[in-house]
Amino acid sequence: MDYRQLSAGTDRTREALLDAARAAAASAYASRSGVHVGAAVLSAAGRIYAGCNVENAAFPLGNCAEPAAIAAGVLAEGGAFRIAEVAVWAETAGSLCFAISPCGGCRQRISELALGPGVLVHFFWPGPELSSVTIGELLPFAFRMEARSATPS
Ligand code: THU
Numbered sequence: 557m558d559y560r561q562l563s564a565g566t567d568r569t570r571e572a573l574l575d576a577a578r579a580a581a582a583s584a585y586a587s588r589s590g591v592h593v594g595a596a597v598l599s600a601a602g603r604i605y606a607g608c609n610v611e612n613a614a615f616p617l618g619n620c621a622e623p624a625a626i627a628a629g630v631l632a633e634g635g636a637f638r639i640a641e642v643a644v645w646a647e648t649a650g651s652l653c654f655a656i657s658p659c660g661g662c663r664q665r666i667s668e669l670a671l672g673p674g675v676l677v678h679f680f681w682p683g684p685e686l687s688s689v690t691i692g693e694l695l696p697f698a699f700r701m702e703a704r705s706a707t708p709s
Contacts, residue, residue, distance in 0.1 A: 561602040564640040564671075569598055570678055570688070573643035580606035580621065581645045587611050588618070591648050593656060595621035597629055598641040600671055605629040622662040626669060639670045642691075643678040654680040657687070663695035 562569040573596045580594030586609060593609040607624025621644065629637045646656035657679045658666060666677065673692025681687050 562598055562604065563602065564598060565676065569641055570643070570676075572596075572604060573598060573641060573678060574645060574686075576604050576606045577621075577643040577645035578647075580608045580625070581647050584608035584621070585610045588613070588615060589648075591646055591653055591656070593621040593644065593646045595625040595645075595658075595662075596643050597622075597625045597639050597666075599629050599633055600638040600640050601633060602640075603629075603632070605632065620659060620662050622658055623665055626665055630669075637669065639666060639675055641676045641678075642666055646680070652680060652684060654684045655682055657681045658694065660695075663691065664698060667691050667695050667698040 562572055576596035577594040580596060581592045584592035584594065586592045588611045594606060596604050596606040598604055605625050605628035607621050607628055609619060609621045610624070611618040644656060644658055646653035658677060670691045673690060675691045676688055677691055677694060678686055678688045
């Protein structure tokens with residue numbers, strides 16, 4: 557599929573993101589958990605970037621799929637990269653894993669670069685039906701460095 561110049565919120569974009577996430581999951585290095593995760597992000601510029609999880613014998617050193625996809629986007633588009641839509645796909649032993657949503661840390665990562673709280677995130681959870689929810693629903697009250705101190709008057 558031609559992934560160029562997609563718009564957020566369309567059926568075509570959702571399918572393209574799921575295709576890209578699924579393809580990325582096939583490349584995962586999941587030597588410990590056996591859970592092959594792929595993530596795909598649509599940038600505000602209308603391009604799709606994908607990434608997969610990479611595990612390690614020293615367990616905490618493993619990386620999730622979402623930051624790999626985000627890093628690919630930042631590498632290609634620079635600091636102006638922003639996320640317009642996301643899909644996550646997970647498989648184990650070649651079968652769809654249907655209770656994988658972005659973990660807490662990945663929610664924060666997506667939130668930081670999302671165009672806004674309404675950015676859609678697609679994943680198969682809690683069953684084999686697709687869930688499509690916003691990053692604001694996944695991570696309300698996200699941490700922001702722009703917090704202001706209250707000045708007593
Ligand atoms: N994983 C991801 O890639 N993304 C998530 O949001 C949740 C967890 C990976 C990490 C680990 O390699 C495997 O899934 C099992 O936890």
